[in-house]
Amino acid sequence: MDPGGAAPETSRREALSKALLEEGDRLYALALRVTRDPDLAADAVQEAFATALERESGFRGESSLATWLHRIVFTKAIDLLRRRGREGPLPEDDPEARPPQGGDMGRAPSWARPPDALLLGKETRVALEKALGALTPAQRAIFELKEAEGRPTEEVAAILGMPPGTVRVHLHRARLKLRSLLGEHFRRGRT
């Protein structure tokens, strides 16, 4: 059913409440990826739910309901990060999480085929989380939506409000940066 069409108000409300509950985990995952802070992510999701409920009648069905909800969450998460920016450094200002300066990310040393135990191990997941701090919030959002959730580029572009080509550029830079940073982890893991 199209909640933005001629459906009765009660049906629109049911569709929105169903979508909010079904998408809850993914909305939180996006907020957490952008903010890298569970408290800020929870605030972003709460504010987004409130906004969605207030503006339910404004949803016109130009995108899917899920895309519309993700866009609200992304906007709230960025707003909260900006507000925090006035109070103190963002989590990604951790200098240890920064990528090597001046290097060519694409020509970083190869991972040299890490065995699955190393590639998928807990320490690598911790290293990935830390490396994600070197990305911009938009790159992290794109990385979450594309690499972790496997969403189509056009949908990610609609969520973030940018052209698909820009999404691909951000994704490319994010992938190369993470490859470079995790390469150091894998080299340490082999010694």
Place this chain on the structure above:
Amino acid sequence: MSCDELLRRLTEFAEGALPPNLCEEIRSHLKDCSPCSELDRDLADLARLCRECDPPKLPADLRQRLEERIRAWTTRG
């Protein structure tokens, strides 16, 4: 195709966003160039690592608060 050009195009290639002739050039380059094929394999491993990570869940207390809020909203007049 040079290694630098392949590097710039690799994500578009993986996305299926390039015309067939460029895709063929990239496949051919990857077959013959060890550093680029290693890069391509690393990015595939990175994607696999991300897919294997457990996605975060909405905290239970937050889910409960949101459900109560939605219930109140759907039942109001």
